[in-house]
Amino acid sequence: MTQLSSLTRYLLILIPAIASMYIESYSSNGMYVFLILIFIWIAELRRKIFSKSAWTLLLEIGFSGWMSYHYDGILFITFYSTLISYVTTVNSHIRYYIVSIHLILLNISLHNQSSSYYLIANLIFISLTLLLLQMLQTVQNKEEIELLYDRLRRQHYELDEARAQLMDYARKVENIAQTDERNRISRDIHDDLGHKLIRLKMMMEASLQILPTQHKKGVDMLMSVRDQLTESMELLRSTVRRLKPDEETLQTYSLERLIEGLTADNGISIEVEMQGMPYVLYPSLEFILYRNAQEAITNAIRHGSATQVLIQLTYEPKQITMCISNNGKRPNERSVNGLGMSGMEERSKLIGGQLTVSVEDRFTVTTVLPTFRQIESI
Known part of the structure; x- marks a missing residue:
C-alpha cells in the first residue's frame, strides 16, 4: 500500500x-x-x-x-x-x-x-469498488504492456543480431566462393599456361643457340614457338571469358529488363531518373530492388490503373534509394498494408533497409538499402 x-x-x-x-x-x-x-x-x-x-x-x-x-x-x-x-x-x-x-x-x-443513508452508502460502496477494480485492471494492463514491450525489444535485438550474423555469413560465403574461384583460375593458369610459357622459353633459348650454326632448324623452332604462343593466347582468352558471367546471367534481375517487359505487356509508360554516381551493387541488393520494383509497378497497374510510373534511383556513398511513384488512384489503408507490401518490407528489413509509403501527391513506394561499400579515403 x-x-x-x-x-x-x-x-x-x-x-x-x-x-x-x-x-x-x-x-x-x-x-x-x-x-x-x-x-x-x-x-x-x-x-x-x-x-x-x-x-x-x-x-x-x-x-x-x-x-x-x-x-x-x-x-x-x-x-x-x-x-x-x-x-x-x-x-x-x-x-x-x-x-x-x-x-x-x-x-x-x-x-x-434513513432510507437516503442506505441509498448513498450503497452507491458510494459500489462506485468505489468498481473504481478500485478498474484501477487494478489498468495497473495489470500496464504491466502486461511493459512485459510485451520488453519481449518485443528482446526479439528486436535478437532479430538485429540474427540479421547481422546473416549478413556476415553471406559476406563470408561470397569471400569463400571468390577464393575458391581464384584458386581454380590460378591452378588453370599455373598448370596449363605456366607450363606452356616455361617450355616456350626453353625452346627460344635453344633456337637462339643453334640459329648461327643450324639456321633452318633454328627458324623451324622459332615458328613452333610462334604457333604455341598463339595457342597460349587463346587459352588465356578462354580463361578470361570464364571469369565474366554471360549477359543472360547479368540481366536476370535487371531493372531495364523489368521495364522492357512491363512496358511491352501492359502498355504503360515507365521513366527512370538517376541521381549520384552509379556503382556496382551486390547481387542481393539488385534482387531486392528488382522484386520491390516489380511488386510496386504491378500493384500500380492492377489496383491503381496507372498509366505512368516514375522510378528514381539515388546513389549515395552508403545507401541506395529507389522511389517508385505512379499516377493511378490512391489505395486505401487496407490495401497499403497488404501482403505484397509486407513482402517488400520484409525483404528490405532483412538486410537493414526500410520501406516507406506516401500517398500525399502521388502514391509513392520508397526503398532504402545500405550498400555496405568500403569508401576509400583520398
Whole structure:
C-alpha cells in the first residue's frame, strides 16, 4: 500500500469517528474513543503483519460493522477505509465473496438510519469498488504492456543480431566462393599456361643457340614457338571469358529488363531518373530492388490503373534509394498494408533497409538499402 493510500485509509477512520461524536450523544465518550483506537490498531496490525490474512480482514470488517451498528452517526464511512485496503490486493478467488460480506454488513449496520443513508452508502460502496477494480485492471494492463514491450525489444535485438550474423555469413560465403574461384583460375593458369610459357622459353633459348650454326632448324623452332604462343593466347582468352558471367546471367534481375517487359505487356509508360554516381551493387541488393520494383509497378497497374510510373534511383556513398511513384488512384489503408507490401518490407528489413509509403501527391513506394561499400579515403 502506498503512502497516499495509507493516509486516505486512516482519514476515512478518523474523520467519521470525530464527526460522529458531534452528531450523536454517546453515554461514554471514553469507551467510544477506546473502541476507535482498537479499530485503528486492527487496521495497523493488518497493514504491517497480517496483510495477506483473510481472517484478520474479516475481523476488521466485523468490528467496523459492530461499531457502526451500535454508535450510528456516519461511522459507516469506515467501511470504505477497509474496502480500499483489500480490493486491489486480496486474492481474486475470494475477493468477491469478501466484498459481498462487506456490503451485507454495511446494510445491517444502517438499521437505524434513513432510507437516503442506505441509498448513498450503497452507491458510494459500489462506485468505489468498481473504481478500485478498474484501477487494478489498468495497473495489470500496464504491466502486461511493459512485459510485451520488453519481449518485443528482446526479439528486436535478437532479430538485429540474427540479421547481422546473416549478413556476415553471406559476406563470408561470397569471400569463400571468390577464393575458391581464384584458386581454380590460378591452378588453370599455373598448370596449363605456366607450363606452356616455361617450355616456350626453353625452346627460344635453344633456337637462339643453334640459329648461327643450324639456321633452318633454328627458324623451324622459332615458328613452333610462334604457333604455341598463339595457342597460349587463346587459352588465356578462354580463361578470361570464364571469369565474366554471360549477359543472360547479368540481366536476370535487371531493372531495364523489368521495364522492357512491363512496358511491352501492359502498355504503360515507365521513366527512370538517376541521381549520384552509379556503382556496382551486390547481387542481393539488385534482387531486392528488382522484386520491390516489380511488386510496386504491378500493384500500380492492377489496383491503381496507372498509366505512368516514375522510378528514381539515388546513389549515395552508403545507401541506395529507389522511389517508385505512379499516377493511378490512391489505395486505401487496407490495401497499403497488404501482403505484397509486407513482402517488400520484409525483404528490405532483412538486410537493414526500410520501406516507406506516401500517398500525399502521388502514391509513392520508397526503398532504402545500405550498400555496405568500403569508401576509400583520398
